[in-house]
Amino acid sequence: MxxxxxxxxxxxxxxxxxxxxxxxxxxxxxxxxxxxxxxxxxxxxxxxxxxxxxxxxxxxxxxxxxxxxxxxxxxxxxxxxxxxxxxxxxxxxxxxxxxxxxxxxxxxxxxxxxxxxxxxxxxxxxxxxxxxxxxxxxxxxxxxxxxxxxxxxxxxxPDDYIETVIPAAKVVAKSTKSSRTKPRSSIARSKTYTIKAGENLNKIAERIGTTSSSLMKKNGLKSAVVHPGQKIKL
The missing domain is CATH 1.10.530.10 (Lysozyme)
Structure with missing residues (x-):
């Protein structure tokens, strides 16, 4: 038993x-x-x-x-x-x-x-x-x-959160310039973004694989200062 x-x-x-x-x-x-x-x-x-x-x-x-x-x-x-x-x-x-x-x-x-x-x-x-x-x-x-x-x-x-893009460590030799620089489809579909508290252009640029100066130029900004609720073009 x-x-x-x-x-x-x-x-x-x-x-x-x-x-x-x-x-x-x-x-x-x-x-x-x-x-x-x-x-x-x-x-x-x-x-x-x-x-x-x-x-x-x-x-x-x-x-x-x-x-x-x-x-x-x-x-x-x-x-x-x-x-x-x-x-x-x-x-x-x-x-x-x-x-x-x-x-x-x-x-x-x-x-x-x-x-x-x-x-x-x-x-x-x-x-x-x-x-x-x-x-x-x-x-x-x-x-x-x-x-x-x-x-x-x-x-x-948030629903409009842009996921970070981390560049690949290596690029295949046969890749063309356009294929290396093309953004991911989920980001390409996002045309505008609403700034949240604590965010800045540097953080946003890092996520989407670009630079803060590029975002400033695209949005006609004279400085990198942004404010919560502000909408920017990507």
């Missing part, structure tokens, strides 16, 4: 392990990720994607035994596993520490003033540049997760 009960528990555990999908993980943690985003202006998509990447969507050992969902190293008091990663009392505390960790390091803290809460691509690139992970493809993988699971939908983006 005891063996039968033990087998039943193991089968039940296996069932729930299989049932826990990445979509389940997102649904479980999205509310807290958005709460952190609204307080700190870090994209919820970045918080979720980094957690998914570093914890295998909550399935890694350090996530299960240490509540560590961001691969942060440090001491722990676990008697269940031997690990060089720190432990947390709850999963939410791991999420909160990730954001406070970004604030506490100068090479990450600059991202808060440089990028808004919708610019997940530059956040991912910036976190990689700061040395968060040694892999050269880390940012690409995080961005890939955001796109695959459409995590950007949780960033409270």
């Amino acid at each position: 005891k063996k039968t009960f033990t087998l039943f528990i193991l089968l039940l555990a296996c069932f729930f392990a299989k049932a826990q999908t990445t979509e389940d993980y997102i649904a479980e943690h999205v509310d807290f990720a958005q709460k952190l985003m609204r307080i700190h202006q870090v994209p919820a998509s970045i918080i979720l994607a980094v957690a998914i990447h570093e914890s295998a969507a909550g399935k890694s050992k350090i996530a299960r035994f240490l509540n560590n969902h961001f691969g942060v190293k440090g001491p722990n008091s676990s008697t269940e596993i031997n690990s060089s990663y720190r432990d947390y009392p709850t999963v939410d505390s791991s999420y909160s520490h990730f954001v406070s960790f970004l604030h506490s390091r100068s090479y990450f803290n600059v991202l808060f003033s440089k990028y808004d809460q919708y610019d997940y691509k530059n956040w991912a690139k910036g976190i990689q540049r700061g040395g968060y992970a040694s892999s050269r493809t880390w940012a690409t993988q995080v961005i890939g997760l955001i796109k695959k699971y459409e995590l950007y939908q949780y960033d409270d983006r």
Whole structure:
């Protein structure tokens, strides 16, 4: 009888392990990720994607035994596993520490003033540049997760938000000049843009792959100063 009960528990555990999908993980943690985003202006998509990447969507050992969902190293008091990663009392505390960790390091803290809460691509690139992970493809993988699971939908983006264009690192030799300079279709369709609080021409120009001087010329502006609510041509 005891063996039968033990087998039943193991089968039940296996069932729930299989049932826990990445979509389940997102649904479980999205509310807290958005709460952190609204307080700190870090994209919820970045918080979720980094957690998914570093914890295998909550399935890694350090996530299960240490509540560590961001691969942060440090001491722990676990008697269940031997690990060089720190432990947390709850999963939410791991999420909160990730954001406070970004604030506490100068090479990450600059991202808060440089990028808004919708610019997940530059956040991912910036976190990689700061040395968060040694892999050269880390940012690409995080961005890939955001796109695959459409995590950007949780960033409270305005309807007319213009997504950042990050130039490719290499250009294929056979590409023509027109193909290299042609903007992405989603941006080409946007003819005007409404300035939001905290934005400037430099930020907008960076997103659409142009320069602030070009935007000034197109809009007949004598300076780069713009105001919330002002409409400009792209």
